[in-house]
Amino acid sequence: MRRWLGIELIEVSVTEKTVSTLGGGLAILVLTAISTWALPAGGAACLITSMGASAVLLFGVPHGQLSQPWPVIAGHGISALIGVACAQLIDQPAIAAACAVGIAIGAMQQLKCIHPPGGATAFTAVMGGSAIHDLGFGFVLFPVLTNAVVMVLLAVLINYAFHWRRYPNAFHRVVHHPLPGSPPDDSLPTHEDIIAAIRSRDSFVDISEDELIELIELLRTHPGKAK
Known part of the structure; x- marks a missing residue:
């Protein structure tokens, strides 16, 4: 429900x-x-x-x-x-x-x-x-x-x-701080990846590109809490 x-x-x-x-x-x-x-x-x-x-x-x-x-x-x-x-x-x-x-x-x-x-x-x-x-x-x-x-x-x-x-x-600058042992930054989705994923839904998504990447990094930082 x-x-x-x-x-x-x-x-x-x-x-x-x-x-x-x-x-x-x-x-x-x-x-x-x-x-x-x-x-x-x-x-x-x-x-x-x-x-x-x-x-x-x-x-x-x-x-x-x-x-x-x-x-x-x-x-x-x-x-x-x-x-x-x-x-x-x-x-x-x-x-x-x-x-x-x-x-x-x-x-x-x-x-x-x-x-x-x-x-x-x-x-x-x-x-x-x-x-x-x-x-x-x-x-x-x-x-x-x-x-x-x-x-x-x-x-x-x-x-x-x-x-x-x-x-x-625009005032919110996302600074990427990879953790020891975490996947390299190049494993993060690129701008083209994000655009392609959103377009595949053919629907408006109310989240910015920077926020999406930041959420992905936070999930890596707190893997236990993400489960």
Whole structure:
């Protein structure tokens, strides 16, 4: 049953949970203040749906591929653009919302910027009400892109204060330290090996190349615990 429900057994520390909780809350507080000040007619309340989801990823899973700057900024941006276009071109709200979310998913896959909260942004552009519709394509720049950039900057600053968190992943340098008697480094999978393996699944994998190699090395370091 656990396997079918997808229940993860790996437990993180209380410190990690606390950082995620406070970091995400602080980010939303700042974003809400900015949006309420600039868009007092209720737009902030609509936008929180997608930005709240982004906060979960950036502060709960900061090293995930879906949480990196390009997926966050481009994912929200292209989704907002598509959402506004669908809202203006399609009269039926339900059909417009369905088209907006569906096309946004395809566009994010094509541009390699898959960010699940982008679907909520596309949906908001269609169903967010007159406060959103009155902004037209200006909705893409503000509040969407502005808030996405602020969210990323906050994630960089907050996560950097903790040595085990590095956001974006480019700040996290994996240093390989082979143990005595361990297989040589050339036994590690190459970039081409990893790309070929992922492509063979024909499905998105939410883990970076460096993290995958690091996990392999950790398994070698703790073979008893890995069993």
